[in-house]
Amino acid sequence: MPVYTPQFAPLVVLAFLGTGFGVVLCLLLALAGILRKSRQLVLGGLAVAAGLAITYSVVLLGLSVFSSDTELPLGGWKYFCEIDCHIAYTVEGVQEARSVGPEMQPVSTRGKFVIVRLKSWFDPSTISAHRGDAPLVPNERVILLQDGAGKTYKESPKAEALLAAADIHSTRLRTALRPGESYLSYLVFEIPYESTQLRLLLTSAESPDAAIWGDENSPFHKKAYFRLPGSNPAPTPHLP
16 A cells, blocks of 8 residues: 555645645734734734644644654555655665676675665656646655664765666656656665665655645654565676
8 A cells, every 4th residue: 555745635735835824814914903003903813823823733743743654565655745746656676785797896895785776656647637748857855774773874975886887777866757657766875784674765855844744754753664675685686
């Protein structure tokens, strides 16, 4: 079953925009009260604005506190709301290696490489009939690999050299997509050889998402991870 971040995206975005509009309207009312020297208007506007903000914040934190971590298996889909559509991601394969490339000039590491094959897909069923076929550049993502000890790792600076040595073409994650299109990206990490129980975190880098109900970037909200199967590191893996 796919995971959506946030759940019920159109409704929670409307709640965010509606609350923001209501707060601004009440503050303007309070300003009008100041200009008219009406204590009742000032206090009323400020009280309602505070009430809206507090109610929204309580729901935001409540949804976060009662959330739980989710682990998607190989082939599971994670959807990100892009307001008028959804971009979905899935891990199609994972391989580990100590070195990659020709025997005389390998790209190697003291630990092991973890190579994740990630598919990005613009789900055409998530757009309105009036949107058309215009391309979309996906929002920026944060990508981290986490092991069973809770340590996190960013993508390896050797990624480009490793993929070149393996003669693999990797599409950049922010490459534009049209409805129905997809592409493959290869994510490369360097981690200690003994690290196990790996999982991948792919989440939004957009800061406004933290204020959206149910978004995994909101304060204290748990995350949806891709669970990565383990394997024995090979000297030179075959990367499809």
